[in-house]
Amino acid sequence: MAKFQVNILGCGSATPSARHQQSCQVVDFRDKLFMIDCGEGAQSGFRRMGLKFSRLSHIFISHLHGDHVFGLPGLLSTMSLHDIQGTVTIHIFREGAELLKSWMDFFNRQCSFNIVYDIIEPGERRVIYEDSGLTVETFPLYHRLPCSGFIFREKPKLRHLRGDMVKFLSIPISLLQGIKEGADYVKPDGIVIPNDRLTTPPDPSVSYAYCSDTMYNPRVVKDIAGVNTVYHEATYHSSLTSTAKERGHSTASEAATVARDAGASRLIIGHFSKRYIQGEKPLLDEAAAIFPSTILANEGLRIDLE
Known part of the structure; x- marks a missing residue:
């Protein structure tokens, strides 16, 4: 069976904590690696999970808050030190591309690989990656600044x-x-x-939606309708609904509502506030009451999507 897997490298919010690293995931599709967000500690998590830099050629950045992008300069520098060849495409908002170009021009003038910047425009919906077996789409999320989600869709399989x-x-x-x-x-x-x-008939194709920082919005449900597995931020418990809304985030119950209404088969919640120092069970219990097929993200977790 062809591999389609999500690797969780970081699932905390805002700052690293004793429990979690900042946001970062790697989708492994038939041994091609696709990174989603790149918080601090991403390259260390990449190594701990036994992933290979040589297979990483696309990086998708959901938005330009530091906990989703501060690990990127270090990751690219390390890849260059390892003499990685070829091209790495970074899908990112324009301001992020400009900042990263300046950093690379100053600190890594002799980069061993070519960097291509695919500019994501705020609010756009489009296919930003395609090969013979997979497409990746972007769609808008609803945070305090422009933010995009990503849907990985396996193309129809052979009979x-x-x-x-x-x-x-x-x-x-x-x-x-x-x-x-x-x-x-x-x-x-x-x-x-x-x-x-x-x-x-062929085996059913599989899809995965990544919904990082976002307030609850029914438009997200429409954009990810029919996706098999959904990752959705669940920064807070519903007892902090007003805080979540003020900061552009979702509660666990809101994440579960999105998954349920989108017709998903499974929900992964993450982007946990560091206030849950005793664990995220209250968030899991709240989400599972609405959408029973909910699991908690955690560093080192591998999830088979097929």
Whole structure:
């Protein structure tokens, strides 16, 4: 089975704490690594989880608060010191690209790899990455400054060949890929064998939505509708709803409401306030009361999406 996995490197908010590092995740799709946000400690978490710098070629920054971006200059510097080659594309707001270019020009003039900046415009919705098996879309979130979420969507998978039919009809190997992609088989005598007699339906495709800093907003539900697994910030308990709203964040119950209303199968909550020094069970209990399939993010956690 092809790998589609989320690695949690950091799930705290604002500042590093004794419990958590700042926001950072790595999506592993068939051994291609995609980083989402890059708080302090990201490169250390990257190493602890056994991830390879050479496989990291795209970094997605949700917004320009320090706890989501302060780890990026150090990460890029370390990658250059390791003589990583090729191109790293950073998907980021324009002001962030300008600041990062200045930093790299001063501290890392001889970078071993090429850096490309893909500028995210505030409020936009578009596909910002695509390959043969995956797309990544951006959509707006609702924080104190421009903020974007990201949806990773696996493209439709190939149909499964029926081995008995392939053998019975002596179908040439050269035609099997096309049949898995949906083609019919035309026998040497011209008779057409429909694809649904040669194959069985493909496995369902998988999707993952990353909703970092945001207030509750039903427009998020609309943007991520139908996604399988949702990561949504849950900085506070509902007893601090007014604080959450004032600071542009969500409570655990609001995160669960988004997942439920979007029709998700699973919710991961994170971006925890450091006030929960005894643990995040109150947040988990609150979310699970609305959306039972909720889990807590934690550093070192690997989540298989398939």
